[in-house]
Amino acid sequence: MAPQAPKLSPRLPQSASRIARLVRTLRRLVEGLYYHDALSAAPAMAFHFFLSLIPLLVFVGFLAGRVVRLHGTDAMLGPLLELLPDQAETVLRRELERLSGVDGTIAPFAFIGFVWVASGGAHGFMDTLEVTLAAERRPWWKKRVLSIGWVFAATFGVLIVTSIFARLSAGAAIPTHGLWRDWTRQMVRGLGDRSVSSMGVAVLVGICALAGFYWLSVARPKGVKRRVWPGAVVAMSLWVSMSWGFGAYVTSLGRYTVYYGSLAAMAVLLVWFWLSSLMFLVGAELNAQLEGVRDLAPEE
Secondary structure (H helix, E strand, C coil): CCCCCCCCCCCCCCCCCHHHHHHHHHHHHHHHHHHCCHHHHHHHHHHHHHHHHHHHHHHHHHHHHHHHHHHCHHHHHHHHHHHCCHHHHHHHHHHHHHHHCCCCCCCHHHHHHHHHHHCHHHHHHHHHHHHHCCCECCCHHHHHHHHHHHHHHHHHHHHHHHHHHHHHHHCCCCCCCCHHHHHHHHHHHCCCCHHHHHHHHHHHHHHHHHHHHHHHHCECCCCCCCCCHHHHHHHHHHHHHHHHHHHHHHHHCCCHHHHHHHHHHHHHHHHHHHHHHHHHHHHHHHHHHHHCHHHCCCCC
C-alpha cells in the first residue's frame, strides 16, 4: 500500500486572530505547492510556453501586422514589454517586428500548424493544473479544442485593447453611442499618464483572462463552489512584482551574459517563464484551497 501524502495543516477557527489565520493560510499555501509538486510542474509549464512562443508571435503578427507597422511594437505589446527583463524584451520585440514586416498571407496548412503549436502552452497549463490540483482528467481532444479557442480569444482580446490604445495615443476619436460615449469621454479624460493607464488596463485584462482560464482549465464535481478571482488577483499581483524584481536583478546583479554568452537572452526568457508559471500555480493552489477541495478527502 503506497503511503499517503502529508495532509495540509488544519484551518484555524474563526475565533482565532486575523494574523494567526493569515499565517496559517500562507503555511497551507506553501504546503499545498510543495506536496503537490508545483515546483516540478513549473519547469514543464515553462517549457510548453517557450515552445509555443514563436508560433504564437507568428499568429499574432499575422493578425496584427498592420497595427504594428502603423503604430510600432509599443502599441501592440507596450505594457507587457515594460514588465519583461531587458533581454527577454529584446527577443520579443525583435521577433514581433520581424514577423509583422512580412507581407502576404500564411498558407492554410502553415496557419493551422502555427495555431496548433501555439495552443500547446495552454494545453500544457491545463495538464499541469489537472495533476497538481487533483482534478478530473478531461479527454485530450477536449483540452486541445479549449486551448485553440483560448489562443483565438486571447489574440483577439489583445487586438481590441491594442486598437483602443493605439487610437487614444494617436488622438483619434472612438465611435461610441449614448451612455458609452459619456463613459468613454470620462475614461479618456481620466487617463492622465497613458503609460501608467495602459499598464493598469493591461493588468486588469490579465486578471480577467487568468480568472477565465482558471475556470475553464479544470473540471470540478457538482456542489463545489468555484473560486477563481482570488487566485487570479494574487497570481497577477505576484507576477507583476516578480517581473519587475527579476528585471531589476538581471539588470543590476545578474551575469547571464558571462555564463551563457550569446544564449543569455534565451536563458533569461526561460527563467522568466519558470517564475511566471510558479506564480500562476500559486493562484491555482489558492483557489483550490478556497474551494475546499484540498480538505474533502485524504491525500493519495
